[in-house]
Amino acid sequence: MEISEILRLDRAHVWHPCSQQKDHESLPPIPIERGEGVYLIDASGKRYIDGVSSWWVNLFGHSHPRLNRALAAQSEKIAHHIFAGFTHEPAVELSRRLCELAPGKLNKVFFTDNGSSAVEAAMKMSFQYWQQVGKPKKTKFLSLTEAYHGETVGALSVGGCDQYRSIYRPMLLEGFQAQGPDCFRCPYGLHRTTCQAQCFEHLEAILTEEAQNIAAVIIEPLIQGAAGMRIYPPLYLKKLRALCDRNQVHYIADEIAVGFGRTGRMFANEHAGVAPDLMCLSKGITGGYMPLAVVLATDEIYDAFYDDYQSQKAFLHSHSYSGNPLACAVAVEVLKIFEDEKILQTLPEKMTLFDDYAPRFEAHPHVGEFRRCGMVAAVEMVRQKADKTPYPWQERRGYQAYQKALGKGAVLRPLGNVLYFMPPLTTPFEVLEELLDIAFSVIDEVTAP
Numbered sequence: 001m002e003i004s005e006i007l008r009l010d011r012a013h014v015w016h017p018c019s020q021q022k023d024h025e026s027l028p029p030i031p032i033e034r035g036e037g038v039y040l041i042d043a044s045g046k047r048y049i050d051g052v053s054s055w056w057v058n059l060f061g062h063s064h065p066r067l068n069r070a071l072a073a074q075s076e077k078i079a080h081h082i083f084a085g086f087t088h089e090p091a092v093e094l095s096r097r098l099c100e101l102a103p104g105k106l107n108k109v110f111f112t113d114n115g116s117s118a119v120e121a122a123m124k125m126s127f128q129y130w131q132q133v134g135k136p137k138k139t140k141f142l143s144l145t146e147a148y149h150g151e152t153v154g155a156l157s158v159g160g161c162d163q164y165r166s167i168y169r170p171m172l173l174e175g176f177q178a179q180g181p182d183c184f185r186c187p188y189g190l191h192r193t194t195c196q197a198q199c200f201e202h203l204e205a206i207l208t209e210e211a212q213n214i215a216a217v218i219i220e221p222l223i224q225g226a227a228g229m230r231i232y233p234p235l236y237l238k239k240l241r242a243l244c245d246r247n248q249v250h251y252i253a254d255e256i257a258v259g260f261g262r263t264g265r266m267f268a269n270e271h272a273g274v275a276p277d278l279m280c281l282s283k284g285i286t287g288g289y290m291p292l293a294v295v296l297a298t299d300e301i302y303d304a305f306y307d308d309y310q311s312q313k314a315f316l317h318s319h320s321y322s323g324n325p326l327a328c329a330v331a332v333e334v335l336k337i338f339e340d341e342k343i344l345q346t347l348p349e350k351m352t353l354f355d356d357y358a359p360r361f362e363a364h365p366h367v368g369e370f371r372r373c374g375m376v377a378a379v380e381m382v383r384q385k386a387d388k389t390p391y392p393w394q395e396r397r398g399y400q401a402y403q404k405a406l407g408k409g410a411v412l413r414p415l416g417n418v419l420y421f422m423p424p425l426t427t428p429f430e431v432l433e434e435l436l437d438i439a440f441s442v443i444d445e446v447t448a449p
Contacts, residue, residue, distance in 0.1 A: 003043045006031045027403060035062020038427045040411065049410045051435050052422050056225075056257050058288035059334065061424040066337055067287050067330055074329035083111065083323035090328035097335045098296060101266055104275020106296040110315075111323040115256040115282035116150025118293035119218070121317055122278040123154055125297060126216040126250045129304045132313050135248070138215040141173075142207055142249075144180030148226035149218060149254050158218050161226050176210060178203035180224060181232035184369045184380060185388055197235040204243055216250035216278070221268035222373055225257045228418035229378035231371045237272035250277040250301075256293070260284035261338065261425050264347055264374030277301060287334045290327035343425055347375055350432055354421070357436045364440070366447035378420040379439065381447060391417050397446050404442040410435055412442070419443065 007028050015021065016029065031043040038061045039047045040054070050058060060067070074090065081088070095109040110125075112118045123141060130138035143149070143158035150156065156165045157173035160180065165172065179202040183192040190198065207214060221237055224230040244251045253276035258268040262284070269275060278301065282293035307313045321327075337343065354377045361370040361379050368382035381398070383391045391397045398414025405412040405419075412419050412435075419439055423432065 003031055006043065030406070037061040037063075038424050038431055047409060048406065049427075049431060049435050049438075050424065051405075051410050051412045051439075052420070053284075053424050054288055054411075055283075055413075056262075056422050057283045057286075058424050059260055059284040060287050060337060060343075060426045062288070064287060064337075067289055067333055070330050070333035071289060071326060074326050077325070079326055080321065080324050084318065088323070088325050088328070090325050090332055091323045094328045094332050094335070097332065098281070098294065101335070102275070102279065102296050103267055103269045105298045105300075106275065106279055107299050108297045108302040110295045110297065110317075111319070111328075112293045112295065113291045113319050113321045113324070113327075114150075114293050115254075115280065116152040116155040117319060118256065118280040118282055118295050119149045119155040119158070119252075119254060120152055122252045122280050122295045122297075123158070123216070123218070124317055125278060125295065125301060125315065126252065128315065129250070129301050130215050132304045137212055138249075140175045140210070140213050140215065142176040142178060142203065142210070142214050142217045144178055144203070144219055144224070146180050146182075146224055146227035146230065147218075147220060148224070149220070150256075164226070176206050176214065178206050180227070180230070181236060182230055183232055184230070184371070192231065192233045195233060195235075197233055197239055199232075200236055200239045203240070207243055207247060207249060211247035211249055214247075214249050216252045217244060218252040218254060220254050221258060222263055222271060223258050223268070223376055226415060228380065228415045229371065229376060229420045231373045231376075231378075234272035237269060237274050241272070241274040241276075244277075252276060252278045252280065254280050256280050256282045258376070260334070261344055261347065262374055262376055262422065264344070264351060266338070266344065285334065286327050286330045287337075289330045290324065291321070292324065292327035292331055347425065350427070350429065351375060353429065353432055354436070357440075361440060361443075364443065364447075367443065375425060376420070376422050378415075378418050379443060381417045381419070381443060393417075400446040401439075401442040404445055405438055408438045408442065410438045412439055 010029055032040050033043045034041050038050055040050050041047050099107050112121050141158050145160040147160040149158050153171055159165050181199045188198045253269055255267055259281045277298055279296040286292050305313050305315050354372045358370040361367050366381055368380045368388050370379050383389045398417050401419055402414050
């Protein structure tokens with residue numbers, strides 16, 4: 001199909017996600033023909049460094065030989081079958097491996113097919129658990145401002161980004177929301193590397209007062225992604241775990257974006273040495289090959305649902321594609337690649353490169369902060385550096401930078417005035433350097449007087 005015909009049909013029939021479709025009048029969607037390692041290659045042959053892992057999913061880049069083979073081998077056996085009352089080897093092997101890797105006592109795996117659905121399942125597990133152990137008042141959830149947990153109604157209810165949820169507010173579940181951490185604009189005048197997570201007091205006050213009504217706290221550990229890659233200290237998680245224990249409240253960790261090596265460790269909670277009661281995983285779980293998500297739960301939570309059928313305690317939550325064999329087979333191969341190729345051990349040198357670039361970015365008159373956690377980094381552009389005054393959102397400085405980066409051969413999709421980096425973990429050192437250089441040049445261009 002000719003490029004012009006692809007774009008004509010796209011314009012006629014496709015509704016793209018998280019986009020104002022009118023923008024495509026001036027910047028049409030780019031028809032991608034194939035992927036090769038860390039590169040996306042469009043229909044005209046132009047190559048783009050995938051600096052955001054195609055919405056944070058491609059852990060090892062595109063068209064990975066081992067993942068290709070795993071997918072093809074499983075497709076020769078069976079692509080899908082009902083998972084209620086049936087099972088298969090890839091699902092049980094994936095479950096075993098995840099439970100061995102997960103922090104704490106997470107020992108049961110429930111399969112869904114996307115991150116929002118995993119969040120919904122975890123919320124329902126927590127809610128139903130308290131109903132079945134004699135604490136029926138515990139029906140509400142506590143989350144953070146600027147949080148992002150997905151866009152289904154339940155997940156959106158515990159979100160905090162008004163851009164995604166304001167218009168749907170009449171549909172949302174009632175709950176509690178605490179002021180989330182914002183280390184760049186810390187109201188205490190402290191720095192994340194030396195503070196005692198004083199901002200935790202907001203969550204602590206609400207949970208302490210409303211513990212009898214709260215089923216669970218749900219947060220994104222260490223990094224609030226959609227908020228602009230806001231990074232906060234591990235001590236916050238330590239305090240949260242202790243507070244939940246004191247008040248009999250579940251801790252749900254949404255590691256959908258930060259799991260699988262993104263923070264430099266397999267899971268973000270490892271940085272704090274704590275474990276959640278429920279943990280949601282998706283995105284990188286299949287290396288970007290297939291939709292898959294899971295909720296990991298403790299035996300304690302699982303046991304509250306285990307009874308005779310007549311008790312009506314079963315968790316009656318299902319997805320047509322639960323435990324899909326193709327997705328599970330690829331996910332198993334992802335974990336084998338981590339182990340065989342010692343992926344986590346290759347990251348420190350790349351993380352150091354980000355740190356080496358930090359002074360250059362922070363010296364720029366319109367960069368307020370360069371921040372990093374593991375292999376995730378972000379540059380926040382500001383109008384006034386001294387008082388951290390942001391650019392008005394209407395000016396779309398981040399979108400301008402995105403457009404210019406495309407012209408230079410890089411995908412750097414912005415979050416407002418924040419350009420961020422979440423490249424494949426296997427990105428070569430020299431390609432990371434090129435990506436960082438492109439980012440600096442486009443920031444310079446879009447903030448020039």
